[in-house]
Amino acid sequence: MTELTRFYNTFQPSHYDIFLDINRESKQYTGKTTITGDAKAQTIAVHQKNLTIESVQVDGQNRPFTIDAKVDAVRIELANTGDVTLTITYKAALTDSMMGIYPSYYELNGVKKQIIGTQFETNFARQAFPCIDEPEAKATFALAIKFDEHPGETIISNMPEVRNENGIHYFDTTVRMSTYLIAFAFGELQSKQTTTKSGVQVGVFATKAHQANELDFALDIAKRSIEFYEDFYQTPYPLPHSWQLALPDFSAGAMENWGLVTYREAYLLLDPENTALDMKQLIATVIAHELAHQWFGDLVTMKWWDDLWLNESFANMMEYVAIDALEPDWHIWEMFQTSEASAALQRDAIDGVQSVHVQVENPAEIDALFDSAIVYAKGARMLVMVRALIGDDALRAGLKDYLGTHKYNNATGADLWSALGAASKMDLGTIMKSWLEQPGYPVVTAAIVADKLTLTQQQFFSGKGQEVGRKWQIPLNSNYAAAPAIMAEKALTLGDYAQLRAANGKPFRLNLGNNSHFIVKYDRTLLADILNNITTLDAISQLQVLQDLRLLAEGRQIAYADIVPLLARFADSHSNVVSAALYQVASNLKKFVTPNSAEEKDLQAFFNQLSSAQVTRLGWTPKASEVNDDQLTRPVVLNAALYAQNKNAVKTAHDLFTVNKDHLATLPAATRVFILKNEVKNFGSAELFDQLLAAYRQTADGSYKSDLCAALTSTPDATLIGRLIEKFEDADTIKPQDLRAWFRGVLATNEGEQAAWNWIRRDWQWLEETVGGDMEFTTYITVIASIFRTPERLAEFKAFFEPKLNTPGLTREITMDTKMIESRVDLIEAEKDAVNAAITKIIR
Numbered sequence: 001m002t003e004l005t006r007f008y009n010t011f012q013p014s015h016y017d018i019f020l021d022i023n024r025e026s027k028q029y030t031g032k033t034t035i036t037g038d039a040k041a042q043t044i045a046v047h048q049k050n051l052t053i054e055s056v057q058v059d060g061q062n063r064p065f066t067i068d069a070k071v072d073a074v075r076i077e078l079a080n081t082g083d084v085t086l087t088i089t090y091k092a093a094l095t096d097s098m099m100g101i102y103p104s105y106y107e108l109n110g111v112k113k114q115i116i117g118t119q120f121e122t123n124f125a126r127q128a129f130p131c132i133d134e135p136e137a138k139a140t141f142a143l144a145i146k147f148d149e150h151p152g153e154t155i156i157s158n159m160p161e162v163r164n165e166n167g168i169h170y171f172d173t174t175v176r177m178s179t180y181l182i183a184f185a186f187g188e189l190q191s192k193q194t195t196t197k198s199g200v201q202v203g204v205f206a207t208k209a210h211q212a213n214e215l216d217f218a219l220d221i222a223k224r225s226i227e228f229y230e231d232f233y234q235t236p237y238p239l240p241h242s243w244q245l246a247l248p249d250f251s252a253g254a255m256e257n258w259g260l261v262t263y264r265e266a267y268l269l270l271d272p273e274n275t276a277l278d279m280k281q282l283i284a285t286v287i288a289h290e291l292a293h294q295w296f297g298d299l300v301t302m303k304w305w306d307d308l309w310l311n312e313s314f315a316n317m318m319e320y321v322a323i324d325a326l327e328p329d330w331h332i333w334e335m336f337q338t339s340e341a342s343a344a345l346q347r348d349a350i351d352g353v354q355s356v357h358v359q360v361e362n363p364a365e366i367d368a369l370f371d372s373a374i375v376y377a378k379g380a381r382m383l384v385m386v387r388a389l390i391g392d393d394a395l396r397a398g399l400k401d402y403l404g405t406h407k408y409n410n411a412t413g414a415d416l417w418s419a420l421g422a423a424s425k426m427d428l429g430t431i432m433k434s435w436l437e438q439p440g441y442p443v444v445t446a447a448i449v450a451d452k453l454t455l456t457q458q459q460f461f462s463g464k465g466q467e468v469g470r471k472w473q474i475p476l477n478s479n480y481a482a483a484p485a486i487m488a489e490k491a492l493t494l495g496d497y498a499q500l501r502a503a504n505g506k507p508f509r510l511n512l513g514n515n516s517h518f519i520v521k522y523d524r525t526l527l528a529d530i531l532n533n534i535t536t537l538d539a540i541s542q543l544q545v546l547q548d549l550r551l552l553a554e555g556r557q558i559a560y561a562d563i564v565p566l567l568a569r570f571a572d573s574h575s576n577v578v579s580a581a582l583y584q585v586a587s588n589l590k591k592f593v594t595p596n597s598a599e600e601k602d603l604q605a606f607f608n609q610l611s612s613a614q615v616t617r618l619g620w621t622p623k624a625s626e627v628n629d630d631q632l633t634r635p636v637v638l639n640a641a642l643y644a645q646n647k648n649a650v651k652t653a654h655d656l657f658t659v660n661k662d663h664l665a666t667l668p669a670a671t672r673v674f675i676l677k678n679e680v681k682n683f684g685s686a687e688l689f690d691q692l693l694a695a696y697r698q699t700a701d702g703s704y705k706s707d708l709c710a711a712l713t714s715t716p717d718a719t720l721i722g723r724l725i726e727k728f729e730d731a732d733t734i735k736p737q738d739l740r741a742w743f744r745g746v747l748a749t750n751e752g753e754q755a756a757w758n759w760i761r762r763d764w765q766w767l768e769e770t771v772g773g774d775m776e777f778t779t780y781i782t783v784i785a786s787i788f789r790t791p792e793r794l795a796e797f798k799a800f801f802e803p804k805l806n807t808p809g810l811t812r813e814i815t816m817d818t819k820m821i822e823s824r825v826d827l828i829e830a831e832k833d834a835v836n837a838a839i840t841k842i843i844r
């Protein structure tokens, strides 16, 4: 293995002058980078990747250099250490990999156009210009950019443009920052701008393929988010502007480049007249996430990638804190429970999962760190847990201190704990160590043993797991005062249960608010007590009961068949999160039935029983002034009704389709996807397929695009499935950034599974070449593992992926995913008959 040393140890840059001359026609550019810095050794290495270096000058003199492609380096021999100025000239090519400097493609009135943009996180700045491409190597940057410009084009960057000389755009020198946050973009852009209370210019930029009003929502949220953070952090936004740019080709969701945040179009722009509430909420949280980073990540940056969680976990918590303040009626923390908490609990229960804090050196492995369920979701839960422990006053005071101490510099997790610890007078470092350094989480068993209420903790596994004696410091947050604030020991006894129950007058519960990262296994008596009082519990507590039962069943600690009879109790809840949790459990039952069998008919009848009253109550058409819960519950129950093949639902959806056939985009966005899916599944034809595919290619509305993808991939027709798969590699129809959703859609249908699986095995190399360097790449494997459930598929999965086990960045994913399928196969084998019998018993 090549030894990877940090280049910053031998050369510490203080300032860069970067000149780029970009030609879109030839897809080539030339560059000249001048770096002043402090050389700590006589041989230094500077990062570069795929650059053709033409010359290296040191203090004005040509010097010999060597390229070490293995570690992305140009090595330079210096005459002396100390202050040096390096000037490097080079050539490079624009590639279509969505990394480095790359083109984004779109069509305007039938004409193909492009925007040039950048993506430098994690280590792609080195593909644009030579640099010490490590987060700790902060410096100031002066960018000068020339391109094959024509009238009507705009160029933007982290800082404002200060002058234009001979077609060269000169940007103001940045503040001290990391290379991965540099960004620029140019092309034919439209924008809308406003100013915050404190005078920060805020703008939203997009191609002209969008309606101008699609920029309004983002502009409002961005402005108010910055105002919120300036107040919450008690630290001013440090740059003159904050641009939000939607790029047609974008690999991740969004990227927090300082002053020039880039987004997937679907995560920034929306039609204010017709976008579902949950989509608005999602977009708002994405914007708030990126803007939280402008301080936490950009102003103060993790020292090295092992502390990536510092950036991401924090931004992932703050997006909810901010949106909850901006839009209190949304109850956005409910979304946190259904998305982040649920994802973290699911993935963190698999043996072999990474811990939140991970040692890492290799660039390919750095990209694999971005495990959204762990570094984002679990990490955010850790911080939510801390926030619940210390309260907002201490959180804000600690943050102000942390940002003030480390601004324009770097920090580690320990620095954060020391700042928050000082503000709260708690030893947070010790408490959090058990959560950040260890993978997994505990299940706390609450049981009455010899009349005493006792608690024990043990690591929870979904599937096989090796017990290695891990222990956590668990914030219990019980509703009984007899339970301590923190449970650090393996087991403890709270006292005589009958006395405690009588004194407290309510069922014993742990983890109120579901803010701590553990689940609870109540014994029969305790669980029955909770279930008998279920309607007195708030929505998040009800969701929590369902979520914990589902996980315990996945972990084989309770029987799935025992959960089935409990579900009806939650069916008529008016809370959208309870409905979401209910149908998450119900949908988990689908794996136990063979498609198109009598068992599936019974399961459909069960779905019908659960959903029919709600469908009647809510109907298909959103009503003016209905409450948010109803808006958000409707899609959940309609989806259930259509799975149930409820005759009325199928007919109503078909009628709505027929009436709106010529203007499908105007169907209410919250229900449109079900109307389209129903039509394709139950009334499909080649003609309909062509109509929807053409609409997909034509529309610029991200929500509508995703509805059309969901509808088209649900076709049961083998010929049409074949035609879809042919489109997978046609970037004019399906952009590589969107391909995973198409692949997943086809793979998830009974009729398409084989074809999609054949495709990915046959064209794996193409996929690797197209999106292989991308941090989302491993999720293709996750998608497959989330669907496969038979011993045959398990064997095929192993046969295909085991030879790839040593590919950097794939090892952990393949190992975990193999376990996931194995445990699902075992679970189905063991419990199938009992589950189906339980379902049959209910519907008969």
Ligand SMILES: [Zn+2]
Pocket: 256, 289, 290, 293, 311, 312, 315
């Ligand atoms: Zn982030």
